[in-house]
Structure formats: C-alpha cells, structure tokens
Amino acid sequence: MGRTSRKKRSTLATRAIVASVALVLGGGGLVAVNVYASAGEGSSGSPPDRSLDAGRRMSTIDCPDAGIALPDVPDRARPEVDRELAAMDTQITDAYRQFADRKEQIARDPNLAENAVLGPLKNKRAASLDRIGIAIERDAAERPRNLDGLAPCSLRADDGDGDGGGNGDDGNGRGGDSGQDGEQGDGQNPGEGADQGQDGGQGDQGGGDGDQGGGQGQGGNGPEASDFVDIRSVEPDADRPRNRRGASRGTFSTDCGRNENGKFNPDNVIAAPGVSNGAHHMHDYIGNQATDAFSSDDDLAGGATTCRNQGDRSTYYWPVLRLQNGQDENDVDADGGGRDQNVGEIQTPSRVTLKFVGSPVGKVTAMPRFLRIITGDAKAFTNGDANANASWSCTGFEDRQLKDKYPICPEGSQVVRSFAFQSCWDGRNTDSANHRTHVAFAQDDGRCPNGFRAIPQLVQRIVYDVPPGPGFAVDSFPEQLHKPGTDHGDFINVFDDRVMKKVVSCVNGGRRCR
Numbered sequence: 001m002g003r004t005s006r007k008k009r010s011t012l013a014t015r016a017i018v019a020s021v022a023l024v025l026g027g028g029g030l031v032a033v034n035v036y037a038s039a040g041e042g043s044s045g046s047p048p049d050r051s052l053d054a055g056r057r058m059s060t061i062d063c064p065d066a067g068i069a070l071p072d073v074p075d076r077a078r079p080e081v082d083r084e085l086a087a088m089d090t091q092i093t094d095a096y097r098q099f100a101d102r103k104e105q106i107a108r109d110p111n112l113a114e115n116a117v118l119g120p121l122k123n124k125r126a127a128s129l130d131r132i133g134i135a136i137e138r139d140a141a142e143r144p145r146n147l148d149g150l151a152p153c154s155l156r157a158d159d160g161d162g163d164g165g166g167n168g169d170d171g172n173g174r175g176g177d178s179g180q181d182g183e184q185g186d187g188q189n190p191g192e193g194a195d196q197g198q199d200g201g202q203g204d205q206g207g208g209d210g211d212q213g214g215g216q217g218q219g220g221n222g223p224e225a226s227d228f229v230d231i232r233s234v235e236p237d238a239d240r241p242r243n244r245r246g247a248s249r250g251t252f253s254t255d256c257g258r259n260e261n262g263k264f265n266p267d268n269v270i271a272a273p274g275v276s277n278g279a280h281h282m283h284d285y286i287g288n289q290a291t292d293a294f295s296s297d298d299d300l301a302g303g304a305t306t307c308r309n310q311g312d313r314s315t316y317y318w319p320v321l322r323l324q325n326g327q328d329e330n331d332v333d334a335d336g337g338g339r340d341q342n343v344g345e346i347q348t349p350s351r352v353t354l355k356f357v358g359s360p361v362g363k364v365t366a367m368p369r370f371l372r373i374i375t376g377d378a379k380a381f382t383n384g385d386a387n388a389n390a391s392w393s394c395t396g397f398e399d400r401q402l403k404d405k406y407p408i409c410p411e412g413s414q415v416v417r418s419f420a421f422q423s424c425w426d427g428r429n430t431d432s433a434n435h436r437t438h439v440a441f442a443q444d445d446g447r448c449p450n451g452f453r454a455i456p457q458l459v460q461r462i463v464y465d466v467p468p469g470p471g472f473a474v475d476s477f478p479e480q481l482h483k484p485g486t487d488h489g490d491f492i493n494v495f496d497d498r499v500m501k502k503v504v505s506c507v508n509g510g511r512r513c514r
Contacts, residue, residue, distance in 0.1 A: 058106070058113075059158035060221075060479045061096050061121070062382045063088075064150040066129065067271070073433035074139035079274065081135055081433070084128045086272040089477065091128070092153070093280050093340060095121040096479040099155070100221065100341075118153055126151040156382065158224060158481055221341050222481035223324075223406065228470040231393065231407040234400040244446065248358025250507040252456065253514050256286040256307040256316060258349045264320065266336020267293035270372045270490055271435055277335040279378070281319050281342050281475035286352060288315040288494055297370045300494050309514075311499035315492040316354060319378075319475040320346045321417075321464055342475040350414060351463040356456035358507040359423065360446040366500050367455040367493050372431045373439050375421045376488030381480045387436065390487035391418040395463065404485040408470055415464045415472070419489040423457035424448035456507050458491055 067085050099106065099117045106113045129147045137143040243249060263285040272278025275293055285291055290303025305313045322329070322344030329346050331337025358364050377387035385404070392402040393416045394409035401418075409415055422439035432438035440449050448454050466472050473482040480486045495503065506513035 058103075058155040060156050060382070060481055061092060061099055061117070061153050062156035062479075063092055063121075063125070063153035065379055065383050066125075066132070066147075066150045067434050068383065068387075068436075069146075069150060070132070070136075070144065071432070071434050071437050073136055076139050077135040078433060081132050082271070082273055083275060084132050084135075086275040086278045088125055088128050089272075089278070089280060091121060091124045093478050095153070097341075100478075113155055118155070121153055122151050125153070158222075221478060222476075222483065223470075223473045224481070225470070227406055227473075227482075227484055228408050229402065229405040231397045231400055231402075231409055231413075234397075234402065234407075236399040237401060243360045246362050247360045248363050248454075248508045249510045250358060251512050252356040252503040252506045253512075254307055254309055254312050254314075254354050254356075255514070256305070256312070256314075256352070256354060258352050259284045259286050259306075260348065261306070262348075263289060264331070264336075264346070265292055266334075266340070268490070269293055269295050269315075270374055270431070270492065277340075279319075280336060280340045280477050281378075282331060282336045282346070283317040283475075283490075284320050284349075285315065285317045288313050288492070291315045291317065291492075300370070300492060303494075309499060311496045313494040313496075315490070315494065316460070318417075318419075318460075318462065318489045319487065321349075321415075321466075321472055321474050322346055323466060324471045324473060336475070341478040344473075347464050347466060347472070349462045350465040351461075353459075353461040355459045355461075356503055356507060357459055358456065359442065359448075359454040361442075362447075362454060363508045364423075364454045364456050364504060365425075366504050367425060367495075368430050369493060369495065369497070369500075370430050371425065371439075371455075371493040372435065373421050373458070373491045373493075374435050374488060375419050375491075376486075378477060378486050378488050379480060380485040381476075381483040385485060388485045389419065390485070390489075392416070392484055392487075393418070402484070404483070406470065406472070406484045409468060411468050413468075415466055417462050417464075417474075417487060419458075419460040419487075421458040421460070421489065421491060423454060424452035425455045426451060427453050456503050460489055 066088060070081065073081050095117050099113070102112065102116065106117070126148065129150055133143045133147050264282050265285070266277045266279045266282050267275070268279040268283070269291060273293060278293055286306050288295075288300050288303045288305055290299045295303075300313065300315065303313055307313070320342075322342065324344050327345040329337060329344065331346075332343060333339065336342065376389040377383055377385075380388040388403060390403070392405065392407050393400055394407050394413040395416060396413050397407075397409075398416060407415060422441050424440040424442055426438050426440075429438040440452050442448055442454070464472075474484070474487050476482045476486045493500075502513065505511075
C-alpha cells in the first residue's frame with residue numbers, strides 16, 4: 001500500500017473516556033482493556049460450555065520459525081529463501097484469520113482445527129520449505145536437515161505464562177541504556193529489564209477472544225489484561241553496568257525527528273526484501289525517506305533524510321503504537337493495518353532520542369555502511385524470549401523496566417519504549433541469512449564474543465503522550481497478539497564516512513557530540 005497519514009491526536013474528551021473505562025483493580029495492574037468488545041457474548045444466564053471454554057483458551061497459532069533455523073544460506077539463494085520465508089508468514093496470517101473466524105466452531109469440534117486450519121497450513125509450509133531446501137541445495141553441498149520438521153504448527157493458549165517476552169536480563173545487556181553516561185531518559189538509567197515478578201493476575205482472561213471478560217483489545221486479538229502492570233508496583237532495578245579502564249565513554253546523538261510527516265508502511269526491507277507487506281504490521285520510519293521493501297543500497301544512499309545532520313541517511317524504524325480507543329485509522333482496510341488486525345489510532349511519539357554509545361571495556365571501531373541490525377523479535381510470543389529485546393517504562397520511573405508487560409503510567413507520566421541494539425560486529429558481513437548472526441550483544445563482562453569487534457551501540461528511546469491506563473499496544477503479526485515482548489527495532493547504517501569517523505572519534509574520545 002502507499003503511505004498513510006496519521007489522524008490528529010485524540011481529543012481531550014476522547015482521552016477522558018478512554019481513561020475512565022481503563023479500570024485498574026488494586027495496585028497490581030489488573031486492567032479491563034476491551035472497552036469496545038461485544039457485550040452480547042458469554043451470557044451469564046446459562047451454564048458455561050466447558051468444551052467451548054477450553055477451545056477459547058486456544059488463542060493463537062504457534063509455528064516453528066524457519067528463519068531462525070536457517071543461519072547459513074548461500075548468498076545466491078538468499079533472495080529466494082527470503083521470499084519463501086515471507087510467504088510462510090503470510091500463510092500463518094491467513095491461517096490465523098481462519099482460526100479466529102472459526103474459534104467457537106473449533107471449540108465444539110476440535111477436529112475442525114486440524115482439518116480446516118492446521119492441516120492445510122502444514123501442507124503449504126511443507127511446500128515452501130521444500131522450495132527453500134532446493135534453493136539452498138543448488139549452491140551448497142548439502143540440503144539443510146530437518147526442514148520437514150518445521151512444517152507442523154499447533155494451537156496455543158494465551159494463558160499468561162507462556163514463553164514469549166520473558167522478564168529479566170539474559171546476560172547480554174539487552175534493553176535500555178548501556179550505562180555509559182547515566183543520562184538516558186530524564187536522568188534515569190533504563191537498566192537491564194530485570195525480572196519484576198509480575199506474574200500475578202495472569203492466566204485465562206475469560207476466554208481471551210474478544211468478550212468483555214477477556215480483556216482483549218479492539219481488534220479482538222490482544223492485548224490482554226495481564227499484558228499491563230502499574231509501573232508503581234514494579235521494584236526498581238539498581239544494577240548498572242560499570243565502565244572499566246579504557247572504556248569508550250563518549251556519545252554521539254542524531255536528531256531525525258518523530259515521524260511528523262507520517263511515513264508508514266508494512267514492509268521490512270531487512271527481513272523481507274522485495275516483498276510488499278512483509279511485516280504484516282505498520283512501521284514508523286524516521287531518517288531515510290526512500291525506505292520500503294524494494295529499496296536497494298543505492299536507493300538508500302541517494303534518499304532524502306529527516307535527520308538534521310544530512311550526513312546521516314540511516315533508516316530507523318519500529319512498529320507503530322496505537323490507541324485502542326475505537327477510532328479507526330485510515331489503514332483500517334489496508335495491509336499491515338486492519339487487514340492484519342492492527343487497528344486503532346496511530347500515535348506520533350512526543351520524543352525520539354537516538355544515541356550511539358561506546359563499550360564499557362574498550363574502544364569501538366566504525367560500523368560498515370549499510371550494516372543492518374534487527375533488535376528484538378517480532379515473533380517472541382511464539383518463539384520464546386531468546387531474542388526479545390525491548391524495555392517498557394514511564395518517564396520518572398525509568399529505573400523500573402519491563403520486558404514482557406506494558407506499563408500503566410500515572411497521570412503526568414509518559415510511556416517509554418527503549419532499545420539497546422547489538423554492539424558487536426563480525427568484521428565481515430553487513431547482514432546474515434537469519435539477520436542476526438553477523439552482530440551480537442556484548443558478554444556479561446562487556447567484551448564482544450570471540451571473532452567480533454565493538455562498534456558504536458545505538459540506544460533508542462521513544463516516548464508517547466497517551467492517556468493513563470492500559471488502552472494502547474504496538475502493532476504485531478496477527479498471531480503474536482500484540483504482546484509487548486514482540487516489540488522490536490530495525491536500523492540500516494547509511495552514515496557517510498566523514499560522519500561515521502566523527503561518531504567513532506567522539507565515542508572513543510569521551511566527548512558528547514551531535
């Protein structure tokens with residue numbers, strides 16, 4: 001689809017309505033999210049249908065992520081493999097739509113899930129995986145093993161204690177500021193996203209399929225009540241990484257705006273190049289204005305930029321955040337928007353901070369032009385939290401970080417989402433087959449893994465002025481149910497050589513530059 005433009009921010013009256021219906025029960029953050037859901041479902045005048053209730057707990061489709069399973073793909077095979085992986089995402093989206101449309105029927109007849117949804121999906125995935133195997137085999141000595149085992153999918157419950165978006169630091173220093181100068185976000189260190197033990201109030205939310213007891217969002221597929229927590233109930237995380245002797249303590253900040261001009265599309269030129277709607281959710285873009293699914297490196301090099309420093313033509317993008325307020329955006333009938341169950345009013349950030357910081361143990365080296373980095377996992381709800389890397393907080397409370405919850409911020413405080421990108425590069429590749437293995441996070445001691453070198457680390461902070469309460473969510477793949485742990489950020493380095501040298505010099509020299 002073409003670019004869409006964001007509607008004006010909600011009126012104060014609308015905000016008051018949203019805030020008034022966002023019911024917070026006690027201090028633990030249980031909320032009633034779905035204020036626009038159908039009131040006609042789940043009549044209390046008859047006994048519950050246990051089989052129907054059991055079926056409703058099956059909330060999504062869980063499929064193995066073939067992209068993660070393919071770390072080594074010959075360069076010549078990558079375009080075809082990427083297209084097939086994008087086709088498999090579309091297959092899941094289509095199957096999820098069929099499942100959602102037939103959820104009550106499936107609850108009454110479990111065989112329908114296999115016959116009408118999972119079986120056909122398995123066959124389509126098997127065909128795509130076979131084409132992937134053939135493409136790789138053309139340029140490699142051996143076909144990847146166990147591809148067939150990636151074809152079957154299953155139904156999964158959103159019961160509040162799944163794998164996705166897990167709390168806590170994973171030992172890679174993910175989420176929030178790297179602690180170089182302690183000034184990320186109103187003087188608060190976003191920390192490491194430590195486990196805050198917010199397990200209370202999880203579990204089945206009355207079926208989770210859009211009835212009023214289910215706490216579902218306006219689109220009927222999330223978020224859930226248990227996806228939110230009052231930030232005031234979260235314990236501060238006092239741990240901050242310390243710089244060692246020889247650390248690169250400087251910073252370089254670039255101002256690229258807040259997407260005031262409304263550049264959106266549902267593409268992902270990194271993970272699904274050449275595929276329209278490869279993300280199945282809408283992205284905000286700042287920086288390079290030539291970015292879409294079909295952008296080549298030459299296109300990006302010649303593209304206009306929203307960055308004040310015209311030597312920064314880099315691409316920065318992330319899933320949009322929407323209010324779940326019953327207001328349609330103008331993408332309600334478009335790919336990436338309503339067609340992919342991403343609904344509600346897109347919010348323009350009130351502030352975006354892009355800062356490059358150094359290594360706590362040594363100097364950094366220049367990152368190569370057109371280096372691509374994806375941080376976080378758009379499929380973390382079904383994949384698990386191994387690659388999840390987003391932190392959620394509120395202004396004034398940024399010593400309290402959440403990995404798998406959205407924050408409920410008090411009046412006068414704004415929602416903050418933060419990303420600390422991978423800071424180690426393999427020294428050779430600007431991308432990799434699974435878009436991950438050419439970069440890495442620093443180890444617990446701050447050093448890069450063997451074979452990797454430290455590069456300036458992008459720390460990104462996005463602030464939103466949204467009504468107090470639980471009525472918002474990031475866009476996601478439909479089957480990921482708008483979980484906060486699926487949040488992610490994407491970056492393509494298109495700094496010119498002169499500015500990149502300045503970035504490295506400032507970071508290594510301990511200066512704060514713009």
